[in-house]
Amino acid sequence: xxxxxxxxxxxxxxxxxEVVEAMLPYFTQQYGNPSSLHSWGNEARKAMEDARSKIVAxxxxxxxxxxxxxxxxxxxNNLAIRGVAYRNKxxxxxxxxxxxxxxxxxxTCKSLMKEGYNVTYIPVDKHGVVGxxxxxxxITDKTILVSxxxxxxxxxxxxxxREIGEIAHRKGALLHVDAVAAAGQVPIxxxxxxxxxxxxxxxxxxxxxxxxxxxxxxxxxxxPIIHGGGQERGLRSGTENLPAVVGxxxxxxxxxxxxxxxxxxxxxxxxxxxxxxxxxxxxxxLNGHPTQRLPNNANIRFSYIEGESLxxxxxxxxVACSSGSACTSKTLEPSHVLLAIGLKHEEAHGSLLFTxxxxxxxxxxxxxxxxxxxxxKRLRAISPLTPKELLS
Amino acid sequence: xxxxxxxxxxxxxxxxxEVVEAMLPYFTQQYGNPSSLHSWGNEARKAMEDARSKIVAxxxxxxxxxxxxxxxxxxxNNLAIRGVAYRNKxxxxxxxxxxxxxxxxxxTCKSLMKEGYNVTYIPVDKHGVVGxxxxxxxITDKTILVSxxxxxxxxxxxxxxREIGEIAHRKGALLHVDAVAAAGQVPIxxxxxxxxxxxxxxxxxxxxxxxxxxxxxxxxxxxPIIHGGGQERGLRSGTENLPAVVGxxxxxxxxxxxxxxxxxxxxxxxxxxxxxxxxxxxxxxLNGHPTQRLPNNANIRFSYIEGESLxxxxxxxxVACSSGSACTSKTLEPSHVLLAIGLKHEEAHGSLLFTxxxxxxxxxxxxxxxxxxxxxKRLRAISPLTPKELLS
Numbered sequence: 087x088x089x090x091x092x093x094x095x096x097x098x099x100x101x102x103x104e105v106v107e108a109m110l111p112y113f114t115q116q117y118g119n120p121s122s123l124h125s126w127g128n129e130a131r132k133a134m135e136d137a138r139s140k141i142v143a144x145x146x147x148x149x150x151x152x153x154x155x156x157x158x159x160x161x162x163n164n165l166a167i168r169g170v171a172y173r174n175k176x177x178x179x180x181x182x183x184x185x186x187x188x189x190x191x192x193x194t195c196k197s198l199m200k201e202g203y204n205v206t207y208i209p210v211d212k213h214g215v216v217g218x219x220x221x222x223x224x225i226t227d228k229t230i231l232v233s234x235x236x237x238x239x240x241x242x243x244x245x246x247x248r249e250i251g252e253i254a255h256r257k258g259a260l261l262h263v264d265a266v267a268a269a270g271q272v273p274i275x276x277x278x279x280x281x282x283x284x285x286x287x288x289x290x291x292x293x294x295x296x297x298x299x300x301x302x303x304x305x306x307x308x309x310p311i312i313h314g315g316g317q318e319r320g321l322r323s324g325t326e327n328l329p330a331v332v333g334x335x336x337x338x339x340x341x342x343x344x345x346x347x348x349x350x351x352x353x354x355x356x357x358x359x360x361x362x363x364x365x366x367x368x369x370x371x372l373n374g375h376p377t378q379r380l381p382n383n384a385n386i387r388f389s390y391i392e393g394e395s396l397x398x399x400x401x402x403x404x405v406a407c408s409s410g411s412a413c414t415s416k417t418l419e420p421s422h423v424l425l426a427i428g429l430k431h432e433e434a435h436g437s438l439l440f441t442x443x444x445x446x447x448x449x450x451x452x453x454x455x456x457x458x459x460x461x462x463k464r465l466r467a468i469s470p471l472t473p474k475e476l477l478s
Numbered sequence: 479x480x481x482x483x484x485x486x487x488x489x490x491x492x493x494x495x496e497v498v499e500a501m502l503p504y505f506t507q508q509y510g511n512p513s514s515l516h517s518w519g520n521e522a523r524k525a526m527e528d529a530r531s532k533i534v535a536x537x538x539x540x541x542x543x544x545x546x547x548x549x550x551x552x553x554x555n556n557l558a559i560r561g562v563a564y565r566n567k568x569x570x571x572x573x574x575x576x577x578x579x580x581x582x583x584x585x586t587c588k589s590l591m592k593e594g595y596n597v598t599y600i601p602v603d604k605h606g607v608v609g610x611x612x613x614x615x616x617i618t619d620k621t622i623l624v625s626x627x628x629x630x631x632x633x634x635x636x637x638x639x640r641e642i643g644e645i646a647h648r649k650g651a652l653l654h655v656d657a658v659a660a661a662g663q664v665p666i667x668x669x670x671x672x673x674x675x676x677x678x679x680x681x682x683x684x685x686x687x688x689x690x691x692x693x694x695x696x697x698x699x700x701x702p703i704i705h706g707g708g709q710e711r712g713l714r715s716g717t718e719n720l721p722a723v724v725g726x727x728x729x730x731x732x733x734x735x736x737x738x739x740x741x742x743x744x745x746x747x748x749x750x751x752x753x754x755x756x757x758x759x760x761x762x763x764l765n766g767h768p769t770q771r772l773p774n775n776a777n778i779r780f781s782y783i784e785g786e787s788l789x790x791x792x793x794x795x796x797v798a799c800s801s802g803s804a805c806t807s808k809t810l811e812p813s814h815v816l817l818a819i820g821l822k823h824e825e826a827h828g829s830l831l832f833t834x835x836x837x838x839x840x841x842x843x844x845x846x847x848x849x850x851x852x853x854x855k856r857l858r859a860i861s862p863l864t865p866k867e868l869l870s
Contacts, residue, residue, distance in 0.1 A: 094518065097717075098511035098514070098720075100506050101505035101506055101721075106502070106506060113492070114495055117491060117493070118490055119490035121489070122486060122490070122798070122800060123801075124486070124792075124793040126484065126798050127798075130490075157550075157553070158716045158719075160716035161704055161716060188706070188707075189705075189707045190705060190706030190715060193715070196705070197705050287717075295717055296689060296719030296721075297688060311704075312703075313556060313582060313586045313589050314555070314582030315581045315582065316581070323581070324549065325489075325490065325551075325552070327549075329686065329688075330686075330687070398516075401515070405516075406510070406514070406516040406518050408516075
């Protein structure tokens, strides 16, 4: 029997029905502008600050003034990196990041290089872990920013953020963390983990799209990238997106409450999926770290076939997954993340990314692990690259 | 009897219940990412393009590829101006705008001045109309962009956009129009009105907040300001905010259908409000153009008292209005728009902005016109500036 099995949560998550419920009154009833002087404005301001305090609680920040709402993870990453770069021009022009960052970090750095900034890309090991020694070697007195993701959305690998922060701070550089894939999945504490700036996204924890936040530790000064009415204490102009902010607050609250139990449940499903696939399909391998990985992430490569054909074949039996980041799936280039962990072009092309979510069950995992061997066999049978011994 | 009368629609509008209805499935059921290869992705892509075509229809664009979704009016203005400036650096560094633009235009220009661009601010007449002769005089071969709002959200004045476009084009400059306050209120045709780039906002036509669009005529090339996965044909990275985009599409469709009848209804209410207030309160005057003004906009100044006290007094009887743009209401500065039309500081401070909306009725207008004379009298009685003859 055909199921609909959505395992592409890193591309987009459903919004939690409780979150939708929380947002609804702000569309049609409490539609004041938080900047307005009258009672409608007061209500809106209160709702904004209530939502902000829930983000504070999720990430272990110290106060509401450390959370700035943006239009999402991409904007938060742009704001953090460009904001630090412009603000600290006098101090230095060197930025350090890694070879496996999200395109919003990669392309912001690339664009800053055209403006005269120097960017060093620290390599990662075969599991996708950032090399601390490379960082030690690369960092100088001119380094103003180290930008490293908390966990990689494609291969799931979680970074040693606290240690990276220590190295950055020893040299007087700021640490920005892209926690879009990690926030809501694993517990994060900005204070304990030496984080100065951190990007998070609402949809990546079952909140609405089009809203995210940038955490900025008290005293961290950056320059805005969008100018106007001076909302969000001057850092992000534009009418506050109140319904979405309220939704993100609710999503953060739910995430915090469920992070332990749901993380454990997802980890079990993930491991069952990885084991089920790898044990039943020859020449299939896990990408990313075997243990230090996001609870919902299973990235598996299959020799001799292409991820795109796998995605389309799985789609035909109702399963949604991807070949990497949705943000780069339009290009035919192999994932820069998979190349960075040392895979060859054809290995990167043959990788499949499953990202699990709240609605996924054991039955979903069984459905995929039961169906996948035949699909892989069929695709390998028509691939000229497949060695004979795999075709029996 | 106390009513709740919301007349602050330029600060924030309720979302049309039909729009909320249209958005709902995209939160919890059709949550695919438009960039994904599978069926969820296909559905999402179709919904994006369907919404885009409704924006095309509203503004008279030629094709879907001319509409780029952003996070709102402020971002659209930032993107248009900075995008043209960076892209045309080789051609020239001169930008022309006016003295009454929204802060998102004003502050983007200010920030570009620090980067070496020259900005000329064209003055307006006492009704807030941009001087075409001043524009003719200011424009040179180095002018790359003329940025003028379609209508002013504070004083309601509608600009001679077509003529402004002719002048710009004669010199080879692009015309950007901030139509945030106008789109959905008055019919706009980008082709007939010589518009190359146009910013619109969803919430200003009863759509959700946190989403807007930039129209860019085919062939107009600008540089992105937010970098990442290359969504919106490379111009605006970040996961597409599908529920909001669908909502904005629905809002545009409804606006287009109702623009004539609702515009006439609002104009009648507006004129009744203006007449009712000005005839019953001595030393009260209309700000902005007497006829060329937005159907929903009534901006009235009252000598000898402060707008803030009026807002708070009206709030106590359930009426919401403002003293100007919500984007600037946090500062104690008088509105730059009111100063630009020649008002003195104290006149600007004594102004009240009523912006009407779909839910407002004749009864709402009667409620305000009945209540306001006593409020003004009471506030004037305690103001040291009020001349004796007004106190009887």
